[in-house]
Amino acid sequence: MTFGGAMELDPLILSRIQFAFVVCFHAIFPVFTIGLASFIAALEALSLKTGNPLWQRLSKFWIQVFAVVFGMGVVSGIVMSFQFGTNWSNFAYATANFFGPILSYEVVTAFFLEAGFLGVLLFGRDKVPQGVHLFAAIMVAVGTFISAFWILSANSLLHTPDGITVENGLYYVDSWRDAIFNPSFKFRFLHMGIAAFLTAAFVVAGVSAWYLMNKREVEANKKALSMSLWMILLLAPTQVVVGDFHGVNTLKHQPMKVAAIEGHWETGTGIPLLLFAIPDKEAQENHFEIGIPKLGSLILTHDWEGEVKGLKEVAPEDQPPVIIVFWAFRVMVGLGTLMVLFGLAGLFLRRKQRYLECRPFLNGLRMMSFAPFIAVLAGWIVTEVGRAPWLIYEQMRHAEGLTPSLTGGMALFSLTGYIFVYAMIFSAGVFYLMSVLRGGLETANAEQIDSDVEKAQRPISAANANLDGGL
Amino acid sequence: MDQPFDLVIIWAGIIGFAVMMYVLMDGFDLGQGILYPFAPDDHSRDIMMNSVAPVWDGNETWLVLGGTGILAAFPLVYSVLLPALYIGVFLMLAGLIFRGVAFEFRFKANTTKYLWDWAFAGGSFVAAFAQGAVVGAYVQGFETNNLVYVGGPLDWLTPFTIMTGLGLVAGYALLGSTWLIMKTEGELQQWAYKITPILLIMVLVVFGVVSIYTPFVDQGVLNRWFNGVSIIWLLPVLALYCAFLIFRAVKKQQEGMPFVATMGLFLFTYLGLLASKWPYIVPPDYTLWDAASAYESQLFLLLGFLFVIPIVMAYIAWSYWIFRGKVKGGYH
Numbered sequence A: 001m002t003f004g005g006a007m008e009l010d011p012l013i014l015s016r017i018q019f020a021f022v023v024c025f026h027a028i029f030p031v032f033t034i035g036l037a038s039f040i041a042a043l044e045a046l047s048l049k050t051g052n053p054l055w056q057r058l059s060k061f062w063i064q065v066f067a068v069v070f071g072m073g074v075v076s077g078i079v080m081s082f083q084f085g086t087n088w089s090n091f092a093y094a095t096a097n098f099f100g101p102i103l104s105y106e107v108v109t110a111f112f113l114e115a116g117f118l119g120v121l122l123f124g125r126d127k128v129p130q131g132v133h134l135f136a137a138i139m140v141a142v143g144t145f146i147s148a149f150w151i152l153s154a155n156s157l158l159h160t161p162d163g164i165t166v167e168n169g170l171y172y173v174d175s176w177r178d179a180i181f182n183p184s185f186k187f188r189f190l191h192m193g194i195a196a197f198l199t200a201a202f203v204v205a206g207v208s209a210w211y212l213m214n215k216r217e218v219e220a221n222k223k224a225l226s227m228s229l230w231m232i233l234l235l236a237p238t239q240v241v242v243g244d245f246h247g248v249n250t251l252k253h254q255p256m257k258v259a260a261i262e263g264h265w266e267t268g269t270g271i272p273l274l275l276f277a278i279p280d281k282e283a284q285e286n287h288f289e290i291g292i293p294k295l296g297s298l299i300l301t302h303d304w305e306g307e308v309k310g311l312k313e314v315a316p317e318d319q320p321p322v323i324i325v326f327w328a329f330r331v332m333v334g335l336g337t338l339m340v341l342f343g344l345a346g347l348f349l350r351r352k353q354r355y356l357e358c359r360p361f362l363n364g365l366r367m368m369s370f371a372p373f374i375a376v377l378a379g380w381i382v383t384e385v386g387r388a389p390w391l392i393y394e395q396m397r398h399a400e401g402l403t404p405s406l407t408g409g410m411a412l413f414s415l416t417g418y419i420f421v422y423a424m425i426f427s428a429g430v431f432y433l434m435s436v437l438r439g440g441l442e443t444a445n446a447e448q449i450d451s452d453v454e455k456a457q458r459p460i461s462a463a464n465a466n467l468d469g470g471l
Numbered sequence B: 001m002d003q004p005f006d007l008v009i010i011w012a013g014i015i016g017f018a019v020m021m022y023v024l025m026d027g028f029d030l031g032q033g034i035l036y037p038f039a040p041d042d043h044s045r046d047i048m049m050n051s052v053a054p055v056w057d058g059n060e061t062w063l064v065l066g067g068t069g070i071l072a073a074f075p076l077v078y079s080v081l082l083p084a085l086y087i088g089v090f091l092m093l094a095g096l097i098f099r100g101v102a103f104e105f106r107f108k109a110n111t112t113k114y115l116w117d118w119a120f121a122g123g124s125f126v127a128a129f130a131q132g133a134v135v136g137a138y139v140q141g142f143e144t145n146n147l148v149y150v151g152g153p154l155d156w157l158t159p160f161t162i163m164t165g166l167g168l169v170a171g172y173a174l175l176g177s178t179w180l181i182m183k184t185e186g187e188l189q190q191w192a193y194k195i196t197p198i199l200l201i202m203v204l205v206v207f208g209v210v211s212i213y214t215p216f217v218d219q220g221v222l223n224r225w226f227n228g229v230s231i232i233w234l235l236p237v238l239a240l241y242c243a244f245l246i247f248r249a250v251k252k253q254q255e256g257m258p259f260v261a262t263m264g265l266f267l268f269t270y271l272g273l274l275a276s277k278w279p280y281i282v283p284p285d286y287t288l289w290d291a292a293s294a295y296e297s298q299l300f301l302l303l304g305f306l307f308v309i310p311i312v313m314a315y316i317a318w319s320y321w322i323f324r325g326k327v328k329g330g331y332h
Helices: A009-048 A055-078 A081-086 A089-123 A130-161 A175-181 A185-213 A216-253 A255-260 A295-301 A322-348 A351-356 A359-368 A371-385 A408-444 B007-038 B042-053 B058-075 B075-084 B087-108 B113-140 B159-183 B186-218 B219-224 B231-249 B257-277 B297-323
Strands: A164-167 A170-173 A271-279 A285-292 A388-392 B281-284
Touching: A009 A055, A009 A081, A009 A130, A009 A185, A009 A371, A009 A408, A009 B058, A055 A081, A055 A089, A055 A185, A055 A216, A055 A408, A081 A408, A081 B058, A081 B075, A081 B087, A089 A130, A089 A170, A089 A388, A089 B058, A089 B075, A089 B257, A089 B297, A130 A185, A130 A295, A164 B042, A170 B297, A175 B058, A185 A216, A185 A359, A216 A255, A216 A295, A216 A322, A216 A351, A255 A271, A255 A285, A255 A295, A255 A371, A271 A295, A271 A322, A285 A295, A285 B159, A322 A351, A322 A359, A322 A371, A351 B075, A359 A371, A371 B159, A408 B087, B007 B042, B007 B058, B007 B159, B007 B257, B042 B087, B042 B159, B042 B186, B058 B075, B058 B087, B058 B297, B075 B087, B075 B113, B075 B281, B113 B159, B113 B186, B113 B257, B159 B186, B159 B231, B159 B257, B186 B219, B186 B231, B186 B257, B219 B231, B231 B257
Parallel strands: none
Antiparallel strands: A164 A170, A271 A285
């Protein structure tokens, strides 16, 4: 692989861009629905327990949002199960003994969830007892977690392979337990689970804040905002701690990823924490460094003088693209810090419910609705680009996993095609989601004019708004 | 590990079953999209989409299940066919996405409804054509070397596969029209009665050409049919008998029989195809056993599938039961 210079169509680069694009595009939907499903289950539980109709008003609205986002997640996810074969056939063939069953279990779980409980949650409110409806809501939430479990297990194995042996280029599973619960899995799962909850919390907070600024459904939206602010206060700092544990685990198993995160070239003790730098892989050094002495060692090794390995431990072609990892990490941590601050501000403004009146705070929350999505994508870029040049860490390179018959032209064709297709459905989806949000709790709780029987029983049919504003 | 029984056969059965389920079930809802431009009026189009809206995504899940199931049980199929059919797979997925989104948004749209009509029709046609071309490409075989596809990006696109592609488009349209006979009434049903024989003739023409062509490109198939087990001749005979049943049922204006007989036509044609190629799953070189994954992996997943597939089948039966009877039109 050459860097710089050569601009001919390289199927490897194009396939990596395509995979990253499809994964990132797909990931934003589940990361939201995982958290939102639990929020809806909580609303349903509160509704059943207290009998206060406001909880149901909230739940009806957020179920509509859930339906739209879930629908888009399903549609964009179909592509994922084929990409391993089309673009990464050598990888797929070599590792099928593990990834085949794991990905199949994910599909089976999703199938099971969709089959049994999603329909009841979306369409069954008036058809089943309230307790059954709550049970369906809980099962949908559990189902989203089980799906995430399998996907993150598969992903973690790429970072910290365990429980497998390679024979004649083929991977065989020795221990399913070791392979599924490989060394980085539990940290990744926790980190991602909390990220999903934070995403839902910030979206709910932002949307509720927007409604409160316009004095819409104040009583109900106040409850939603209050709930999500407690959630943020609790989880944003927790995420910092979990992130630190994940980082320590990464230092143990993938020291070069951590070195790229830190922008750290030479192995040494008492290393600084860099706040700003332009890492230059060509020159194997940083430009314009600004750092805090020794703090890097403290964070990574929990010791002021701890030794940390630098990028130069390996040859330049075995180093990840440092500048991407370095800056993606800072975007993620910066947004995480902002999230902690919003949690604290919410606590500070809670006395006498001042947060309901403080417009700058509400406006800030509105803007922060997008922050978790950016933070999650930045986090994925850190961990995935940080693994490069390895597809399976220290076992298989990206180039070795590529489909041998793939040409640059084919890869360019499918890449542009997917960008076009996804841009279309994404605009339609977001446009429609906006109209659901504009409609708010009022529209979601309005009596439907047309009879439910004659409507198509589709996820998005659960929403009441119109796509293009006509009647 | 000890291998008390041959999982490869069990998995061949499961995957074969999943593919057949997919073809039959997504077939009739893709068929609605293919027939869309020819439908009598806009109200008919509402009914056509409504007749499959509650079930189409469940139908499509068989495709995803089949896809990952093949990766798990027969990885060589996955790693040779997907690269060989790269462009076709992309077209199929793009088509399925467009029509999937059309299901969601058509009923929500007012001024842009016609755009979603075209997305639904175009997406369905392209997906059906690509799947038919895959069948043709499977008959043709794949150029491999040492377990890796080594052919070109458009090797799959030949006059023969274009014909199988169009054949499956006609076949899905036939499933779609007989579904409409069963699920609708009045003007739309009469229209479906009218087009069904035309579609059936188109399907039979392709059926005939493929049957004549296949033994000539593949010596193994020729031997199988003319020097092998003569009992397999029962399959095309049964398929033709189903075709006869469709003609007769349409003439008598029966409602359920045309759809059932069409499913029979698909089933026996499919079994005939499998009988021709058995045990080659990546023709011309690799058998089911060459393509299989490790015994432990097949066993690990089998436990989950044996638990889930019956539940899924029960759910499907239940959802079809809920939506049984004739579909009525609604205003949206």
